[in-house]
Amino acid sequence: MGLKNFLFENESVHGINSPTDHLYIKILRFNLRIIGSWPQKELGEKEPVALNTFLYFYLLATIGCQLGSTVYLRAYNSELTFLEAGHTYLMILMTFIDISRIVMLTFSKEYRKVSKEFLTKIHLFYFKDSSEYAMKTYKRVHLMSHLFTLCLLSQMIFGLSCFNLIPMYNNYVAGRYKSGGTQNSTFEHSLYFKYPFDTLTDMRGYVLSNIINWILSYLCATWFCMFDLFLSLMVFNIWGHFKMLIHTLNNFPKPRSDTSCLIEGGLTVTSAKYSEEECIEVFKKLKQCVDSHRMIVK
Structure with a gap:
């Protein structure tokens, strides 16, 4: 896979x-599995x-971090x-x-239920073959999701x-890695906790x-970014459903024939009227719109 295909992948249909099977879902799955949050x-x-x-280890470790930073x-x-204290306060809040x-x-369990419903029912993959516009919307949302995932992962x-290497670089520049380098200073850390040993x-x-x-x-970064990524992917797909629903309503089939009738006073009124075959088609379209709206607001 070349760099262009990797960054701007649009093979949203072939082999999926x-x-x-999408790359952005695989990235999400890999990271959420590590923190035990993939359904x-x-x-x-x-x-x-x-x-x-x-x-349970993650929960206890995070609570331990909260206590360690507070102590x-x-x-x-x-x-x-002031900066060191502010850094520690931010760390405490982020740990919370x-x-x-x-x-x-x-x-x-509710989160896992919603995740399953998104991946097995709501994702635009299951609606892409309903119309030409649905396929177009699916490909657009796929590209948005793909690029957004790569961007967020890179960030x-x-x-x-940078968060971890900058303190290490500062320690190196200050000569703290040399023998006796901490006689008049202390090591700089990215995170500060009260350990039972000298750090x-x-x-x-x-x-x-x-x-x-x-x-x-x-x-910590995974809990922050990957849950937000999952939510963003859901929003992208719901946006796609809205676009498809609006397109269906804007292009609703009109009656192919007119019906005229004579009323009192000799006036002739002409109005559009669906035939029996057209009524069946209109009923299917209306049902599709109602089902789409129910799924979106559910």
């Missing part, structure tokens, strides 16, 4: 047998037992600069959002790398905490 059981996929256990802030509050998403989404990886001046403690910071920051 379900929505999960595997609901979609009939094999669900690893270890992954279910990790859900660190209380212990070193008088020594922190992570905990809420784990409890309200990852552990939620997440770039932001995650500010001891190299081994710093390396261990740095590895933990990389893992935790990736998990």
